[in-house]
Amino acid sequence: MGSLFRSEEMNLAQLYLQSDSAYHCLGELGELGLVQFRDLNPDVNAFNRRYVNEVRRCDEMERRLRYLNKEIAKADLKVLEDAEEPDVPLPSDMLELEGQFEKLEAEIREINSNQERLNRNCLELTELKHIIRQTVNFFAEAEQAFTAGVHFSMGEEAALLEDARNHGSQLGFMAGVISRERIQAFERVMWRACRGNVFMRHEPIDVELTDPVSGEPIDKNVFIIFHQGDQLRSRVRKICDGFRATIYPCPETAAERREILMGVSTRIEDLSTILSQTSDHRYRVLHAIGQNIRGWSTKVAKMKAIYHTLNLFDVDVAQQCLVGECWCPLADLDSIQYALQTGHERSGSSVQPILHLMKTPLNPPTYNKV
Numbered sequence: 001m002g003s004l005f006r007s008e009e010m011n012l013a014q015l016y017l018q019s020d021s022a023y024h025c026l027g028e029l030g031e032l033g034l035v036q037f038r039d040l041n042p043d044v045n046a047f048n049r050r051y052v053n054e055v056r057r058c059d060e061m062e063r064r065l066r067y068l069n070k071e072i073a074k075a076d077l078k079v080l081e082d083a084e085e086p087d088v089p090l091p092s093d094m095l096e097l098e099g100q101f102e103k104l105e106a107e108i109r110e111i112n113s114n115q116e117r118l119n120r121n122c123l124e125l126t127e128l129k130h131i132i133r134q135t136v137n138f139f140a141e142a143e144q145a146f147t148a149g150v151h152f153s154m155g156e157e158a159a160l161l162e163d164a165r166n167h168g169s170q171l172g173f174m175a176g177v178i179s180r181e182r183i184q185a186f187e188r189v190m191w192r193a194c195r196g197n198v199f200m201r202h203e204p205i206d207v208e209l210t211d212p213v214s215g216e217p218i219d220k221n222v223f224i225i226f227h228q229g230d231q232l233r234s235r236v237r238k239i240c241d242g243f244r245a246t247i248y249p250c251p252e253t254a255a256e257r258r259e260i261l262m263g264v265s266t267r268i269e270d271l272s273t274i275l276s277q278t279s280d281h282r283y284r285v286l287h288a289i290g291q292n293i294r295g296w297s298t299k300v301a302k303m304k305a306i307y308h309t310l311n312l313f314d315v316d317v318a319q320q321c322l323v324g325e326c327w328c329p330l331a332d333l334d335s336i337q338y339a340l341q342t343g344h345e346r347s348g349s350s351v352q353p354i355l356h357l358m359k360t361p362l363n364p365p366t367y368n369k370v
Helices: 019-032 052-074 093-148 156-166 180-193 230-242 254-290 293-310 330-347
Strands: 010-018 036-038 172-179 199-204 220-227 246-248 314-316 321-329 354-358
Touching: 010 019, 010 330, 019 293, 019 321, 019 330, 052 093, 052 254, 052 293, 093 172, 093 199, 093 220, 093 246, 093 254, 093 293, 172 180, 172 230, 180 199, 180 220, 180 230, 220 230, 321 330, 330 354
Parallel strands: none
Antiparallel strands: 010 321, 010 354, 036 321, 172 220, 172 246, 199 220, 314 321
């Protein structure tokens, strides 16, 4: 008799199972938790075992469930705990579970892709909106200054603008946004590379921007650069590309800028409505998944454990059965026999499972019944 300090008396047994009933019998033994199986195929590679495909399918289902769990955690949703542990699923349930998980993963990925695309579009429109606003403000300030006959307090940059105005030459300009942490280095490199022949203004974007991929807040500045000639324009664009600045097309006339600004504001409002609806739909889908994902994970884990254990069996081709060896406590042989009989009845097989005790010089494992 075992106790807390002494192991139960263990005996090695040989188990004969028909292929049709092996899954159900091992499922019942797994629920019982009294049997430890030995590997009868130690020299067989894991990829060459009989049920390797089923194990791989379970691995793929677990990967999909991990992805869904990750998305649920991102949405700050709680996973519902099962009141009762689900039973061992039938082998035929694997196809249904695979289809269900594949469909849910594809739906969540599509929602995330659409949401990311909408967020990126909204970010681009927000940046364009602030670029146009700053451009309008800059041109208004410049016009007032030149009309009043005063200079910008910007040193050589003001001289560049006045020189272009006095000689009747046409200045080109380029507008865009850049990360706030790069703006100082960007300004210095622009001045040195162009040898002071450009005029640059920049202002911080005062609204909160969000990265469409990571969802983290980002800080950006709007800039406008005036230049003269195609050579300088090409040099300015290369510097912008090197600092990962985003260039946006900006109309040259005030009327076109006002018209685009109105259109951009309308599109941002429409996108905000669509984003809100998309977020609500994603929340509902993930909430429904969270109600069942714990039970699904348990079912897949049980199926994988059964097929992994079946890979420990030897195959008797002549008798068309699986032969395994297991350690079992002698005091619980009746419970083990009953579990095998229950699995046999669930499978509908015509061949009874056989549990045969063997004598062996091997040292038995330790089993303490608590």
